[in-house]
Amino acid sequence: MLNLVPHLVNGLTLGLLFALIALGFTLIVGVMEVINLAHGSLFALGAYFALSTIGGDWFAGTGFGVWWQGLPLWTRYVLALAIGPILAGAAGMVLEFCLRPAYGKAPLYGLLLTFGAALVIEELIRLGWGTGEQHLEVPQAINGAFFMGGLIFSKYKFFAAGFAILAILAVWLLLERTPYGAVIKAGAHDSEMVRALGYDLATLRLLVFGLGAALAGLAGVVMVPIWGLRPHVGIDVVIPAFLIIAIGGVGSFWGAVLASLLVGLAVGVTGAYAPAWATMSMYILLILILGLRARGLLGRKSALES
Amino acid sequence: MARSTLTRRGLLGTTAAAGGLSVVNGPWRHNRVWAQATDKPIRIGLTSDASGQYANSGASDRRGMIMAIDEANARGGVLGRKVEHIHLDTETTPATGSRVAERMITREECGFLVGAVSSGVANAISQVAQKYGVIYMNTNSSSPSESGENCHRVKFVWDGNGTNFAKAAVKNSIDRFGKNWLLLTNDYVWGHETAASTRALLAEYGGEVADEILVPQGTRDFSAALLSIQQANPDVVAAAVGGDDQKALRQQVAQLGMGSKPAWINNQQDWPDVYGLPLDNLFGVFGTTWYYKLDLPGVAEFVQRYQAAYPDTSMRVPGNVFYNGYMATRELLAAIERAGTTNNIAVIKELEGLQMSAESRMQTYDAMIDPVTHQVQQTIYLATANSAPVDENDMFEILTESPPDAVRDTSADAACKLESYEDTPSFDA
Numbered sequence: 001m002l003n004l005v006p007h008l009v010n011g012l013t014l015g016l017l018f019a020l021i022a023l024g025f026t027l028i029v030g031v032m033e034v035i036n037l038a039h040g041s042l043f044a045l046g047a048y049f050a051l052s053t054i055g056g057d058w059f060a061g062t063g064f065g066v067w068w069q070g071l072p073l074w075t076r077y078v079l080a081l082a083i084g085p086i087l088a089g090a091a092g093m094v095l096e097f098c099l100r101p102a103y104g105k106a107p108l109y110g111l112l113l114t115f116g117a118a119l120v121i122e123e124l125i126r127l128g129w130g131t132g133e134q135h136l137e138v139p140q141a142i143n144g145a146f147f148m149g150g151l152i153f154s155k156y157k158f159f160a161a162g163f164a165i166l167a168i169l170a171v172w173l174l175l176e177r178t179p180y181g182a183v184i185k186a187g188a189h190d191s192e193m194v195r196a197l198g199y200d201l202a203t204l205r206l207l208v209f210g211l212g213a214a215l216a217g218l219a220g221v222v223m224v225p226i227w228g229l230r231p232h233v234g235i236d237v238v239i240p241a242f243l244i245i246a247i248g249g250v251g252s253f254w255g256a257v258l259a260s261l262l263v264g265l266a267v268g269v270t271g272a273y274a275p276a277w278a279t280m281s282m283y284i285l286l287i288l289i290l291g292l293r294a295r296g297l298l299g300r301k302s303a304l305e306s
Numbered sequence: 307m308a309r310s311t312l313t314r315r316g317l318l319g320t321t322a323a324a325g326g327l328s329v330v331n332g333p334w335r336h337n338r339v340w341a342q343a344t345d346k347p348i349r350i351g352l353t354s355d356a357s358g359q360y361a362n363s364g365a366s367d368r369r370g371m372i373m374a375i376d377e378a379n380a381r382g383g384v385l386g387r388k389v390e391h392i393h394l395d396t397e398t399t400p401a402t403g404s405r406v407a408e409r410m411i412t413r414e415e416c417g418f419l420v421g422a423v424s425s426g427v428a429n430a431i432s433q434v435a436q437k438y439g440v441i442y443m444n445t446n447s448s449s450p451s452e453s454g455e456n457c458h459r460v461k462f463v464w465d466g467n468g469t470n471f472a473k474a475a476v477k478n479s480i481d482r483f484g485k486n487w488l489l490l491t492n493d494y495v496w497g498h499e500t501a502a503s504t505r506a507l508l509a510e511y512g513g514e515v516a517d518e519i520l521v522p523q524g525t526r527d528f529s530a531a532l533l534s535i536q537q538a539n540p541d542v543v544a545a546a547v548g549g550d551d552q553k554a555l556r557q558q559v560a561q562l563g564m565g566s567k568p569a570w571i572n573n574q575q576d577w578p579d580v581y582g583l584p585l586d587n588l589f590g591v592f593g594t595t596w597y598y599k600l601d602l603p604g605v606a607e608f609v610q611r612y613q614a615a616y617p618d619t620s621m622r623v624p625g626n627v628f629y630n631g632y633m634a635t636r637e638l639l640a641a642i643e644r645a646g647t648t649n650n651i652a653v654i655k656e657l658e659g660l661q662m663s664a665e666s667r668m669q670t671y672d673a674m675i676d677p678v679t680h681q682v683q684q685t686i687y688l689a690t691a692n693s694a695p696v697d698e699n700d701m702f703e704i705l706t707e708s709p710p711d712a713v714r715d716t717s718a719d720a721a722c723k724l725e726s727y728e729d730t731p732s733f734d735a
Contacts, residue, residue: 003537010529017527130620131365132582133553145562151536154561157529226561227526228553232361236526271530276493276520278530 006151007272008265013161015264018240019257020164020222022248023171024215025241030251031188031208035107037114038095039216039241040234041121042088046217047224047233048129050084051136074139085217091121092213096206103205118234125231134229136221160222167218168257175253184208188251243282247289249299258297347388348648348735350375350635351416353406353431353442358398359523359549360423363578363627367446368393370624370631371420373615378639385643392416396427398549403427407434407442416440417648417735420635423549423576423627425449425496432461439650439731441657443634446627448574449496450503453681454721459730460650462657463681464634465626468500468546469715471573471593474686474708476507476544479591483569484541489518490531490555492547497521500546500573503715516540525551528558535568544571545590552579556587565589575689577625580701588691588701595684596629596669597702604668623699633667648735651727671709679722683710 025039036042052058054076059065068076095117102109142159145152175181187194187204195201219237227233244263248255263282270281277284289297352371355364375389383389392414394406403422410416411434419435420443422428428447435442436458444452448465457463487508491497497520505515517538519531535543547555552572559565570590580588598609612624624632641656642648658677664685667673673684685707692703 006533006537007530010533014527014529131362132578132620133362133580135557135583135587143561145564151533152562152564154529154558156561226554226558228550228557230362230550230553232357236524267527268530271527272534275531275534276522279522279524 003272004269006149006153007269009148009153010271011265011268012261013157013264014268015261016161016164016168017157017223017226018244018264019260020160020167020215020219021237022241022244022256022260023167024212024219025238026245026248026251026253026256027171027215028209028212029245030253031184032205033107034099034102034110034114034209035242036095036209036212037111037238038117038121039114039212040237041118041125042092042095042213042216042234043220043223043237044125044229044231044234045091045121045220046084046088046214047136047220047229048084048125048134049087049217050080050221050224051129051134051229053080053083054137073137074141077137077139081218081221084221085214088217088220089210089214092216093206093210095213096209099209100202118238122231122234129231131231136224136229138225154226156225160226163222167215171215172253240282243286245296247286247296249296251300252296252298255296255298345387347390348384348418348642349414349416350389350391350638351407351410351414351419352391352393352421353396353403353410353419353427354393354421354445354631355398355423355427356393356395358424359551360398363423363446363549363576364396364398364421366578366621366625366627367421367423367631369612369616369619370628370633371445371635373612374632374635374639376615377611377636384639385646385648389639396422396424396431398424398427400424400426400430403430404434407431407440411435411438411440417733418638419443420638421445421631422447425452425499426494428452428461429456429495432456432458435460436725436730439733441638441650441653441733443638445631445634446576447496448500450499450715450718451495451721453676453679453715454499454718455723457679457718457722457724459654459680459725459727461680462634462638462675463679464630465682466574466593466595466684466686466713467681467715467718468496468573469503469717470686470713472500472503472507472544473713473715474593474688474706475571475573475591476504476513477511478688478706479542479569479571480508480511480513485513486516486541487513488516488535488538488540488543488568490535490543490545490547491518491520492551493520493522496548497546501544503717504544504546504573506717521547521551521555523551526554528555532558532562532564535564540568542569542571544573546573548576549579553583556580556583556589559589560584560586576627578621578627581621581625581699585691585693585695585701591688591690591705594626594687594689594702596626597687597689597704598623598625599700599702600668600670600687600704602668602670603665608668629668637662650733650735651730654727654730670707673710678724679715679718680724681715681718683714685709686713 028036056065056068244259248259266281266285271278354368396403418441422444423446425447428444442461444463446465448467450467450469453463489501491501572592575592645652645656660675662673664672669685671685688706689702
């Protein structure tokens with residue numbers, strides 16, 4: 001038992017990071033019923049935009065660039081946390097424009113289009129930033145390690161987990177405590193009625209997709225100091241995100257959060273006692289939960305089940 | 307309906323004549339002969355990863371092969387024929403490797419295959435290559451089984467393997483850091499075999515394995531493993547973790563400040579996996595076959611040629627992966643030229659036992675292709691992070707250099723059973 005506690009703590013922090021990754025994915029699936037296979041590429045894109053923001057690549061060789069690079073790392077990092085997601089969100093909006101002809105058609109069209117977009121974004125990253133490994137610098141105050149119970153833990157991982165909690169709360173507040181959230185949820189429930197009430201459904205979809213992409217970008221900025229940054233880093237994101245929304249129940253916000261924590265705990269604890277099964281534990285959890293409850297933990301009951 | 311003019315006697319006679327000709331002319335399993343016209347280019351299939359765990363290393367590998375091909379063409383080609391290359395992505399996946407090899411041989415008319423980083427992929431490619439008798443250069447995969455139980459007559463292995471690197475590192479590290487070791491192992495063929503070599507050497511030199519943590523391929527979060535390492539408190543962690551997994555591991559170990567205690571022995575460090583990272587990510591001791599700042603004849607000129615060939619590549623200096631890709635391709639083309647033919651058996655005989663001077667390979671000691679295992683026996687260097695780099699590329703400090711005989715994988719001799727020449731289909735490119 002003595003050895004288990006740090007692994008449980010580790011699993012919970014990992015779960016929060018998974019929740020951050022899945023947040024934008026679940027929003028787009030829940031509201032628009034589009035499985036966005038470009039989620040991972042938008043994750044990577046956000047991180048690369050943050051990299052350029054911190055490094056000052058945008059204005060390299062200019063006097064402003066020199067001034068920018070002289071700014072404290074904290075300032076540049078905070079700006080990167082905003083600029084990376086905003087630009088990833090803008091890229092998501094462009095993708096949403098491309099998706100419009102696929103609305104109302106078989107889901108395969110959207111799936112193929114977002115898959116193609118993922119490949120295009122990854123290649124654009126290679127062209128823009130090169131193929132090699134990059135390093136996203138973080139301020140010293142949140143870097144390094146601290147001791148707890150005689151063991152070393154990463155400061156940054158706890159910072160990232162805390163950031164994930166804030167992001168989860170912010171999205172929840174947006175959805176549950178603002179009129180915009182009410183419209184978004186109504187759009188997910190009955191888009192025709194929302195249109196009949198005078199809301200511009202096209203704009204609503206554009207904004208939701210942009211928000212989902214921005215959340216993917218935000219997750220990228222926060223996660224790459226742990227995972228490392230390379231053009232195909234987004235591949236590592238899509239499968240956990242997909243598993244999490246399936247386990248939590250498609251369209252369920254808290255289902256996704258709960259599923260993330262369960263996946264994190266499963267991976268963390270399996271990693272301690274049967275490390276070879278750590279990755280497999282996610283899939284076993286999926287099979288177990290969907291085997292017992294096909295709609296996921298907090299998913300809506302389908303018409304076929306009633 | 308026209309009546310057949312073929313009689314029973316005629317049929318028997320024709321069959322006997324054909325049988326007799328095949329005996330006289332042999333080889334009996336001649337797979338395919340392309341027209342030997344001198345204007346027909348020699349096609350080389352580049353079987354390197356462009357996606358998956360070894361995508362970045364695959365790109366470096368490919369650049370090495372292409373530079374060797376371009377240099378050969380600039381000299382007028384090989385046997386007076388232009389050398390062409392075609393690349394298909396092997397996706398760091400053995401099944402794709404098989405499919406790519408099959409396609410390159412049967413549809414793309416490739417006479418030779420070159421390239422690999424993943425041992426699983428290399429093994430898959432070499433099985434297809436052996437089936438057709440196509441010579442295959444395994445440039446960069448370093449599982450001991452590649453020149454052991456998975457060796458083939460058509461396959462030549464150019465990288466040092468896990469045993470070579472472990473031999474260079476284990477004894478020194480037991481003496482220096484302690485005998486209580488923990489193995490951190492990527493859960494696939496290269497990781498397992500490298501760990502097995504390390505175990506055997508630890509047993510031989512008096513070390514102990516406290517535990518082994520298996521890391522699935524594709525692992526991005528190593529915190530559970532790093533917590534377990536802290537709880538086990540070993541003297542040394544011997545890591546056999548490769549590609550993107552290793553990059554994530556390095557980043558997380560650096561964040562925790564665990565790079566100096568326990569001591570880390572990273573079996574081999576591929577240059578593309580660390581190039582551009584901060585130096586604190588480059589902890590521990592690791593093996594390599596080549597470094598761009600070796601103080602040896604030809605190295606500086608080789609670096610200049612690389613920079614001229616690839617002026618836009620973000621990796622500004624060549625590393626070990628590029629070097630192996632280049633050397634394997636250069637020596638293959640030279641062997642074809644010496645053989646005076648593209649016939650596979652003739653070229654294989656040129657390569658087997660080939661002695662390569664230290665100068666020609668820009669290494670400290672002479673190298674040779676072992677005729678028993680088809681592995682290049684070469685200098686193995688141990689390195690660590692350079693605490694006084696002269697520029698941002700100067701990341702390694704070379705600690706030791708071991709001659710080939712000192713790090714020879716002797717177990718491979720017994721494990722490798724090359725197919726006979728007769729059992730290897732004849733093939734002309």
